[in-house]
Amino acid sequence: MxxxxxxxxxxxxxxxxxxxxxxxxxxxxxxxxxxxxxxxxxxxxxxxxxxxxxxxxxxxxxxxxxxxxxxPKLMALGSAFYFSARIDEILQEDLRGIVEQFGDASSVGTLDGNDVIYVAHHSVQRARRAAAVPGARYPAYATSMGRVLLAGLSDDNLDAYLRTCQPKPLTSRTCTDPAALRDEIMGARTNGYAITVDQLDYGITALAVPVRDPGGAVVAALNTSGYTGMVTPELLLKERLPALREAASHIAYQLTRYPTLRSVLSG
Incomplete structure (x- = not known):
């Protein structure tokens, strides 16, 4: 909420x-x-x-x-956001490009409180798994996008998040130890990406990178995900990280052309 x-x-x-x-x-x-x-x-x-x-x-x-x-009338509110921010025109092109190149799924999300909220999504996956439709929200600590977004916080805001966050084990592999979670987030800050394996739900391996505004602040995250067992962290880094970073750079450039979307993502 x-x-x-x-x-x-x-x-x-x-x-x-x-x-x-x-x-x-x-x-x-x-x-x-x-x-x-x-x-x-x-x-x-x-x-x-x-x-x-x-x-x-x-x-x-x-x-x-x-x-x-x-x-159903409630969906009109979400549609108003989607079209006023020109999500399809600005973000979906890059998501479709990633999925066309690698398959699986790709999303853009931003931080809302202690959660990551999905702003845009494209997928060719059909199996049942945690929904990543626009508007879906999940605990930031358990997602690759969430960890990238947390890594973009100031030290004071990150400390406040870690003090108030109460991680719950969503799977047997979910990181719930505050010290270990801090290490993961700081690793994302250093590396410029985050990888999660079965953290949010079984069968999800994901890689995310930050999307920055013209001032360098992290305003969103872009990810690519696949099925655990069919993709590995090593494979994602080798095959998808360069393309993901290129797409994130293109989205960042688009933010300079569409100030409304930039305002939407930065809050």
Whole structure:
């Protein structure tokens, strides 16, 4: 869910509550009762009911019996972002080029709180695995893109992340030790890339590199991924790293031409 670090005087609590309710629905909670929504978001039943009724009236939430669910109209909000930032025009070309050259999948993501959120994705993979569709979000510590993005933080912000992050073992190979995780992130900062094997889900081996704005700050990450066992870290570094860095450089150049996308990625 969206993390709020400081509330300005103009902060609208009612709007924040409504957005929190929309974010509460996910694959594990596709339908919820009023009490379940209230408990998950941390609201009183009365406050949750007012927000749910408003969202239902606007067409973003539906109801079946006493259980609420999201409605397709919500996708229009994501589409507005996708088209206003010109994602297809600016990012998809490079992702398609990587996939056409190497197969598998490629994504662009950016940091949102303690998570990496996927902004663009292209894939020829069909097997069931952790979804990487635009809008998907995963713990930064468990993904190659997340580690590259964390490596781009200032030392103070990285220290704050490591103090507050509570890594959970998503697989038996997930790095959950804070000291070891710091070493991985610092290695990504030194090397200019990060590799993960079965960290987020079994069967995912991924390589990511940073995308920098004109000032050199890391604003996004670009990855390529394949099936563990069919690709190895050594193979990714030898065959894909140069092409991935070239694509990241091209995306960085595009950011100088499209300031809206640059603003979107940099927050």
């Amino acid at each position: 969206t993390q709020i670090h400081e509330k300005p005087a103009e902060f609208v609590e009612a709007l924040a509550k409504g957005i929190a309710i929309l974010e509460a629905f996910d694959a594990a909670n596709p339908e919820m009762t009023l009490s379940e929504v209230a408990r998950r978001v941390g609201l009183t039943p009365a406050a949750a009911r007012r927000s749910l009724m408003t969202l239902e009236t606007l067409g973003y939430i539906g109801r079946r019996d006493k259980r609420f669910h999201l409605r």
